[in-house]
Amino acid sequence: NAGVTQTPKFRILKIGQSMTLQCTQDMNHNYMYWYRQDPGMGLKLIYYSVGAGITDKGEVPNGYNVSRSTTEDFPLRLELAAPSQTSVYFCASSRVTGGSGGAETQYFGPGTRLLVL
Amino acid sequence: GENVEQHPSTLSVQEGDSAVIKCTYSDSASNYFPWYKQELGKRPQLIIDIRSNVGEKKDQRIAVTLNKTAKHFSLHITETQPEDSAVYFCAAGKSNFGNEKLTFGTGTRLTIIP
Numbered sequence: 001n002a003g004v005t006q007t008p009k010f011r012i013l014k015i016g017q018s019m020t021l022q023c024t025q026d027m028n029h030n031y032m033y034w035y036r037q038d039p040g041m042g043l044k045l046i047y048y049s050v051g052a053g054i055t056d057k058g059e060v061p062n063g064y065n066v067s068r069s070t071t072e073d074f075p076l077r078l079e080l081a082a083p084s085q086t087s088v089y090f091c092a093s094s095r096v097t098g099g100s101g102g103a104e105t106q107y108f109g110p111g112t113r114l115l116v117l
Numbered sequence: 118g119e120n121v122e123q124h125p126s127t128l129s130v131q132e133g134d135s136a137v138i139k140c141t142y143s144d145s146a147s148n149y150f151p152w153y154k155q156e157l158g159k160r161p162q163l164i165i166d167i168r169s170n171v172g173e174k175k176d177q178r179i180a181v182t183l184n185k186t187a188k189h190f191s192l193h194i195t196e197t198q199p200e201d202s203a204v205y206f207c208a209a210g211k212s213n214f215g216n217e218k219l220t221f222g223t224g225t226r227l228t229i230i231p
Contacts, residue, residue: 042206042223090160096217106219108160
């Protein structure tokens, strides 16, 4: 298994440009997440999905959009890039079942480093 | 929503000594507490986790303790080694009718001094 993969690894955007960060997992996980990590800071949840066709906002959703048309893929869209979106973006996935009794281990992708100038 | 505070933000210990990182959480309904290790330029990786029905869990040199009453949990690393140098994140999560998600602390940069 490749686990969670993300593309691209690094990207430079100009202010106002748009782009899509790709995330794919091959572990048949139902839950997927997008986080951003600013320098020296923790992880902040942008959006998450509990299954194909279902998405919900996290702590910092403004300026981003997501979709989940398949179990495997969870792309993150930036429509009008701003310098404040300069960050490292991590995608994660987990397998949550009805009998799990709580949140489950999240497996992270390698990250996408985004610079907006 | 949940708020997780983590201390200290930086920690330096001599090789072979122990390191302790502490976290507090605000939501008494949280029932899952993982710890992640992130090496420079790498992804966060789970090193140990604990659920609210357990007070302590050990895995070789790593242990986590949970005090539900006080709403705090701690990571203990014994016999530290240079490869333990990294940023460590605590997190808290709960099962909430299909909205399972984690709230992360701000991280502790651990440096092991040879």
